[in-house]
Amino acid sequence: MAFVNPKKKEVQVKVVYYGPGRGGKTTNLEYIYKKFDKRIKTEMVTIKTHGDRTLFFDFLPFDIGTVNGYEVKIQLYTVPGQVKYDATRRLVLRGVDGIVFVADSMEVRREKNILSIKNLQENLANYKKSIFKIPIVLQYNKMDLAEQGIPLLPVETLEKDLNSQLKTSSFEASAITGKNVVPTMKKIVSMTIATIVKDLK
Amino acid sequence: MTYTLGQEQLDSMEEILQEHLIDVGVRCVFLIDMAGNIIANKDNGKIKHDVYSLAALAAGNFGAVSAMAKIIGEGEFSLLFHKGKKENIHFNKISAEFLLITIFSNEISLGFLRLKVGEAVEKIKKILDNINTP
Ligand SMILES: Nc1nc2c(ncn2[C@@H]2O[C@H](COP(=O)(O)OP(=O)(O)O)[C@@H](O)[C@H]2O)c(=O)[nH]1
Ligand SMILES: [Mg+2]
Numbered sequence: 001m002a003f004v005n006p007k008k009k010e011v012q013v014k015v016v017y018y019g020p021g022r023g024g025k026t027t028n029l030e031y032i033y034k035k036f037d038k039r040i041k042t043e044m045v046t047i048k049t050h051g052d053r054t055l056f057f058d059f060l061p062f063d064i065g066t067v068n069g070y071e072v073k074i075q076l077y078t079v080p081g082q083v084k085y086d087a088t089r090r091l092v093l094r095g096v097d098g099i100v101f102v103a104d105s106m107e108v109r110r111e112k113n114i115l116s117i118k119n120l121q122e123n124l125a126n127y128k129k130s131i132f133k134i135p136i137v138l139q140y141n142k143m144d145l146a147e148q149g150i151p152l153l154p155v156e157t158l159e160k161d162l163n164s165q166l167k168t169s170s171f172e173a174s175a176i177t178g179k180n181v182v183p184t185m186k187k188i189v190s191m192t193i194a195t196i197v198k199d200l201k
Numbered sequence: 202m203t204y205t206l207g208q209e210q211l212d213s214m215e216e217i218l219q220e221h222l223i224d225v226g227v228r229c230v231f232l233i234d235m236a237g238n239i240i241a242n243k244d245n246g247k248i249k250h251d252v253y254s255l256a257a258l259a260a261g262n263f264g265a266v267s268a269m270a271k272i273i274g275e276g277e278f279s280l281l282f283h284k285g286k287k288e289n290i291h292f293n294k295i296s297a298e299f300l301l302i303t304i305f306s307n308e309i310s311l312g313f314l315r316l317k318v319g320e321a322v323e324k325i326k327k328i329l330d331n332i333n334t335p
Binding site: 002045073092097196199200 | 202203205206211212234236237239251253254257258260264265268
């Protein structure tokens with residue numbers, strides 16, 4: 001839950017990138033970090049294994065300017081996607097304000113995406129939050145792989161699998177090339193801010 | 202959804218941190234919630250740590266240790282202490298939602314620090330009890 005500090009005129013907002021392992025969550029944050037290096041004064045924090053997999057989370061604090069006179073600090077997190085890390089995923093979700101679900105568009109990952117979004121729903125429920133009420137944006141990542149002839153899921157299939165009930169914004173993206181990475185982030189930030197702006201008086 | 206604390210409450214918490222911890226030689230202290238938000242922080246002005254990253258890591262670290270406690274059938278570990286060559290970090294749980302983190306050098310003994318942290322925690326608890334926690 002976002003913390004509003006009236007003394008510093010500051011609000012801290014937590015946005016979590018969720019999704020199956022290897023889907024591109026960390027790559028999203030790395031792209032944002034590179035793209036906005038002038039505005040992000042601190043280092044990106046990553047806790048990973050030797051094999052470069054996210055072990056606990058990545059963390060990137062990001063100042064987006066002021067809203068109603070409050071300085072907004074967006075804290076971007078990723079979760080570890082591997083099934084076995086469910087306990088750590090749940091920890092990262094604590095106090096979450098907005099979610100980007102990064103789906104892997106590769107045809108072979110269809111089942112993994114579906115399981116991961118179910119897992120998100122369950123883990124949110126654990127904090128008495130509903131996936132239908134929290135601000136959430138979908139990202140269909142790795143669209144660049146089509147050029148290499150790798151079979152991808154048609155967007156209609158991704159929409160049907162992941163967005164038929166949520167009916168939220170979705171972006172076809174490539175975290176590697178940066179396509180739609182920033183629009184995804186901007187969308188979740190604006191949706192999240194919209195839910196808290198009434199508290200910034 | 203958001204939650205907040207009043208200016209007065211934040212002022213008095215910062216005063217407590219200053220008086221009980223910074224003034225006795227602690228380098229840096231911050232009060233965070235378990236989501237990783239910073240509620241209040243104070244330092245001795247000599248060092249500038251990246252407090253937002255520290256808060257995120259501290260909340261994760263404490264959460265991980267609490268989860269371990271549950272697995273081994275221990276209700277919780279309310280204190281955590283990491284010892285370094287020069288710098289040390291001390292975690293003290295204030296309530297289910299809040300944590301006090303203190304960074305101090307070897308010039309302060311752990312016993313003395315604990316005493317001071319204990320005093321500060323008691324006072325802060327009273328302030329936090331009066332708000333709607335997240
Ligand atoms: N071709 C392609 N590869 C990607 C893309 N995004 C991530 N990857 C690669 O997929 C692998 C897993 O990415 P990572 O960000 O670590 O996934 P995470 O487990 O969700 O954090 C890495 O080798 C990335 O380089 C993308 O948009 N296109
Ligand atoms: Mg990762």
